[in-house]
Amino acid sequence: MVDDVGFGLLLDRQQCLALLRTASLGRVIFTHRAMPAVRPVRFAVVDEAVVFAVPAGSPLYAGARDAVVAFEADDFADDFGAGWYVSLLGRATESPVDDAGVACLCPCPALNGRRFLRIPVETITGHRISCHSA
Template sequence: MPHNNGSQALDRQECLRLLAKVPVGRIVYTRQALPAVLPVNFSLDPSLGLSPDTDSCVLLRTSADSDLARSVDGVVVAFEADEFDADAESGWSVVVTGRAAVVTDPAEHERLLQTGPRSWVTAQDAVFVRISCEMVTGRRIGQATDLR
């Protein structure tokens, strides 16, 4: 539905479709009692919705001893990804809010080594962080037909 400011709310399925198109987003979490934002590469894992309302999960790969892994395990975080065309003044943004968890099951870890995201940063002791898609919201601005 269009709004007065030229933005349009996106439904859940469109948000997930758009998220699957881009390789980088930002995780928003709490570090030392302050908000922190970290750009990360990611992928979606549609095979592991954690409840009937969560049909996808955001997956990150990081070092087991990273500040990120320690800070987000078991807590609610936000994850945002977007795509914009500054010349056309159009684009979209999607925000996922949900509980993050470090994957500890050995069989699941092995599966994700084959199918999950590849870290852009070398990590000897890689772990996967799963963010459940409990709340998914998105907006499109302008005539973003080329960004669909």
């Protein structure tokens, strides 16, 4: 189904989660010093939640932990003519390190000083876009 504002094919919840599982880089949108802030993160989808590593003393950790945040990931062709994007909302909470899939989130050998935040999917929306003419 094409949405009513021209953003392409509207995706259902399961299609959105499947696309998120194919990506490894997304953006967390949170509040920092009463202003919107965006940080890129490496992430994994664990069950129906996005999990990512973050330094414990960072503005992202302070602003996102126990707060409602937005998350977005996408993948587009080099010419931006085709691709997809998924956006979700959820309350970020600290996640145990033993969550499945978490080891790939931190490329550094030591996890010292890192915490893992988990955003359970409360609402999710996504679109598949194709701007090329047939």
